[in-house]
């Protein structure tokens with residue numbers, strides 16, 4: 001039976017919830033989910049990248065939807081992780097009683113979730129969480145985490161409960177979910193022991209869906225039912241953002257605050273033109289390629305990916321050519337592709353997906369906006385912002401860069417327009433750069449804004465053009481024409497604007513002839529030191545950025561630079 005039967009019986013938004021399960025690898029996250037959904041336990045360990053499940057309920061005449069995101073315990077996918085923090089309504093944080101480090105991670109995760117929610121501005125309240133101390137069946141001699149220690153910590157934190165569990169022995173699994181649902185004020189009948197598990201096609205479910213009684217006359221027909229959707233598909237990033245935004249608006253309304261800052265401006269091009277449509281119908285149309293953004297451009301659809309199935313069209317467009325194994329990733333944030341939190345998150349996720357797609361061998365980074373590659377970081381993310389937002393923004397930039405610079409793929413930049421600062425960083429982080437001849441400029445111009453390029457921007461430039469040129473370039477905040485950039489090695493080839501893409505494709509042919517394994521090992525060994533330097537101090541670097549950028553003197557310089565941009569325009 002197909003899952004659309006479940007979707008036919010759609011739950012109203014107020015009854016839709018996302019439960020996110022987090023914790024380090026091997027603590028039993030998937031085992032807990034599997035017990036909850038199917039009452040099954042599998043002794044084999046298979047690492048999870050990200051699993052998505054959907055359970056529908058009919059409880060007291062109303063339909064409810066519970067989406068479960070079972071996340072990866074290792075963190076090669078930081079953007080996906082951050083998105084899960086942002087979109088989760090309730091959380092299970094799992095540690096293993098025989099692994100103290102896994103408990104420390106749970107404490108860190110709680111902080112990160114709260115920070116993520118705070119950076120969103122709209123969702124500040126602590127979401128309901130439960131801590132699961134799993135593998136409680138292990139012998140006492142193996143125990144590293146004491147029950148009392150966790151209980152004491154949990155008693156000091158808001159909206160948080162704690163239970164020790166054993167997915168293997170089915171110990172406290174029912175209680176775990178029941179306690180969490182109570183904490184989240186969800187119907188208690190959502191707990192496994194308080195509803196009847198049925199399957200799609202089951203007569204009781206089919207009848208309940210239609211709102212009619214399956215039971216013989218005289219018998220109650222409001223017994224709670226739960227059904228697991230057999231082919232649930234993880235919604236796209238775009239759907240996640242829409243849903244998160246809708247929920248934030250709901251919360252905002254509840255709090256009776258007058259203005260509604262947006263989680264994502266990603267859908268704004270669609271908004272003005274299709275005001276009367278509902279978000280979901282708009283989304284459906286967009287995915288079917290029917291909606292044009294207000295600017296008149298047809299939105300591109302992302303090709304299907306083995307982990308994710310829904311296409312995402314937005315600030316980052318991905319076209320995958322499965323014949324050649326070459327993906328084209330286009331930045332699409334008019335007017336100048338400035339990189340804000342949304343763009344960087346979308347870029348990170350696009351890169352993470354391509355990285356895990358074995359059919360993909362190369363990636364061309366380009367722009368969907370004529371005359372511009374990228375204007376660099378969105379200055380408005382750095383001007384009059386909050387420390388939390390600054391840290392979230394910087395983390396998103398770090399992740400996007402780590403994904404790009406550390407990519408196993410052949411990466412080529414097609415620079416068909418201006419490429420200052422952050423735009424130049426993206427281009428330099430690719431393996432090869434082709435730039436359009438003419439009026440366009442490229443360079444790290446940070447000092448002109450009164451700010452300082454971080455050490456990892458400098459590292460990448462050093463690796464690209466050497467010490468002497470970098471020293472001059474950075475101090476002067478130099479912006480180079482394509483020909484000048486070619487002469488110092490900042491780009492590899494300069495061609496007329498209309499030949500940039502074809503030149504990239506020609507160059508790619510020779511790169512694709514090299515066996516991947518040998519090329520990847522070579523690339524990794526060349527880039528490792530630079531990558532490690534940031535990876536080992538990400539948090540310090542993010543904190544430094546927030547402290548630096550929010551200094552009064554730096555804010556003054558940024559304000560003056562913004563004014564000069566506007567003045568130049570007028």
Ligand SMILES: CCCCC/C=C/C(=O)SCCNC(=O)CCNC(=O)[C@H](O)C(C)(C)COP(=O)(O)OP(=O)(O)OC[C@H]1O[C@@H](n2cnc3c(N)ncnc32)[C@H](O)[C@@H]1OP(=O)(O)O
Pocket residue numbers: 335336338372374375376377378379380418420421422423445446449451452453454545548549565566569
């Ligand atoms: C420790 C701190 C480290 C921080 C590291 C920072 C890295 C960065 O990336 S900082 C950003 C540096 N970027 C720039 O300096 C680029 C500034 N922009 C330009 O020079 C030009 O806009 C252009 C050459 C990229 C394009 O010129 P043009 O096509 O003529 O477009 P306009 O100048 O008219 O711009 C249109 C519109 O966009 C606004 N804008 C431009 N750049 C940015 C930006 N980086 N962030 C936000 N907004 C930007 C510009 O102000 C115009 O706005 P409106 O006036 O409202 O139309």
